[in-house]
Amino acid sequence: MNNHEPAIECHDLSISYRGQRVLDGFSMTVERGRIHALVGRNGAGKSTCFRIILGLEDRAGGTVEVDRASVGASVNGPALYPHLNARDNLRVHTLLLGLDDAEIDRVLGVVGLTGTGRKKVRSFSTGMRSRLALAVALLGGPRILLLDEPQNGLDPEGTVALRGLLRGYADAGGTVLISSHQLGEIARTADDITVLHDGRAAYSGSLDAFAPAGELESRFLDLTAIR
Numbered sequence: 001m002n003n004h005e006p007a008i009e010c011h012d013l014s015i016s017y018r019g020q021r022v023l024d025g026f027s028m029t030v031e032r033g034r035i036h037a038l039v040g041r042n043g044a045g046k047s048t049c050f051r052i053i054l055g056l057e058d059r060a061g062g063t064v065e066v067d068r069a070s071v072g073a074s075v076n077g078p079a080l081y082p083h084l085n086a087r088d089n090l091r092v093h094t095l096l097l098g099l100d101d102a103e104i105d106r107v108l109g110v111v112g113l114t115g116t117g118r119k120k121v122r123s124f125s126t127g128m129r130s131r132l133a134l135a136v137a138l139l140g141g142p143r144i145l146l147l148d149e150p151q152n153g154l155d156p157e158g159t160v161a162l163r164g165l166l167r168g169y170a171d172a173g174g175t176v177l178i179s180s181h182q183l184g185e186i187a188r189t190a191d192d193i194t195v196l197h198d199g200r201a202a203y204s205g206s207l208d209a210f211a212p213a214g215e216l217e218s219r220f221l222d223l224t225a226i227r
């Protein structure tokens, strides 16, 4: 589904940390009903960009247009309570959001964590943490999902399930902005791609127009080479 309606618009974003320019005129439009991948080398500024979109960075220049009340997010590694189990982690959020307990069961089922019972998050594997972070982002059925490296640590079954979940979500009119280093998975999942390099969007648009099948990695390496 795509009606070219923007769900997120970043215009001319800039931010520096301790004199180091991280974003420098970064612009990107994420369209409704699309899975949009934000890619870039380590330290390129992807998480920073996510934080700006969420309104968590007051030092940034430029503008962001997004309906923040419609966003579910997992940014900068899962923010989870290690001494609580999965259900109680989610309950912290449902209480804050005024959601019913049934919503906890729904998202646990969606991410495949229904059977974790009393197990505390501190003894979760990386993939289980990623699943729980995704569950937090899904609470309340947001119309926009912002997911920072959600595939981290997922097993093949989890990766396939995430792919299907994101596609179903976008097909139903939801919007997904996802950051990832796993270009093979991006090639299978994304409709659009933005390559963040040197603080700017070196490319932003349809994935098909960016790279033919099988050439995403080489195109990415070409575009982000340090010259």
Ligand SMILES: Nc1ncnc2c1ncn2[C@@H]1O[C@H](COP(=O)(O)OP(=O)(O)OP(=O)(O)O)[C@@H](O)[C@H]1O
Binding pocket: 017, 018, 022, 040, 041, 042, 043, 044, 045, 046, 047, 048, 049
């Ligand atoms: N709060 C901060 N204070 C100082 N420097 C910061 C802060 N946040 C980010 N940076 C710096 O900004 C740059 C971009 O960081 P960011 O985490 O956005 O990159 P990224 O593209 O998400 O990287 P990765 O792919 O490695 O996760 C890095 O050099 C980082 O050290």
